[in-house]
Amino acid sequence: MLKEKILYVDEIVLKRIESNFELIEKSGWYKLYQNKVDKSFWRLDEPEKYDLQMFVKLESVENWTDYNDQDLRIELLKEHRGLSSEKCKWKDCSKKALNNLVFCEFHAYKEMGIRR
Structure with a gap:
């Protein structure tokens, strides 16, 4: 967990x-x-x-x-926000976007700087 x-x-x-x-x-x-x-x-x-x-x-x-706890931080962001039914808008990404965002947890964290 x-x-x-x-x-x-x-x-x-x-x-x-x-x-x-x-x-x-x-x-x-x-x-x-x-x-x-x-x-x-x-x-x-x-x-x-x-x-x-x-x-x-x-x-x-x-x-x-x-x-290096980056992977844990990204997973926590995903758990905290939850996933939507929408696809991530980042080019060539097929993952689900986070709730209330247009990006998946990876791109939200790495590219957009979203932490929570």
Whole structure:
């Protein structure tokens, strides 16, 4: 399930982090947390003016600041928006467009900069 791997950060998620996770390290734009119960590692984006803050489960703590979560972010966008019955308008794309958009999740994220 995707929500077990990546979350949009809001006040509820921040409270969960505060009570269920331990801060391990800070580096650049990220904070590394460990779940107190299952010992999994998660990365929290530092708040940024023009981007959404995300909380991402890591596969490993090795090179944790370099973990590429783009595919997870694209899937979360798709899950959050849902798909319409319309086809993506990007040239040569045959995927379904997201609800209330004319582009699929890939083109919305990569080409249009849509994050939520």
